[in-house]
Amino acid sequence: MDPTEVLGSLGKKYSPDILRSADEPKSAQELSNELEIPVTTSYRRVETLNELGLLEDDEDVREFGETGQSQTLYRRNVEEIVIRFEDDSLEIESKERDRTGQPLSSVWEDLSRSVSGND
DSSP states (O other): OOHHHHHHHHTSTTHHHHHHHTTSOBOHHHHHHHHTOOHHHHHHHHHHHHHTTSEEEEEEEEEEOTTSOEEEEEEEOEEEEEEEEETTEEEEEEEEOOGGGSOHHHHHHHHHHHHHTOO
16 A cells, blocks of 8 residues: 555545445445435545555445446445654555454355355
């Protein structure tokens, strides 16, 4: 993670709100509706946060929107971000989200894949 890019992204309007709200999988459209932000802005912020590794998308888990089109769901990938200003450098440390709290169905799917050898 490039510290300058992360800090720049977190400084953009709505990015921290999106990260807070994405504790459970949501589409960019859902985030837009929930946070009352323009949908195009939601998609841009989600894309940037995803590229930086702060949000993750699950291409296998999709939801159908109002128009019937499938939508990718995004979830926050981090629980904590620490920014340190040391001498002439900028350091970012992140704590990944605890994945043990995932729904039982997801745990079962993961276990089934590993047992059947479809990893």
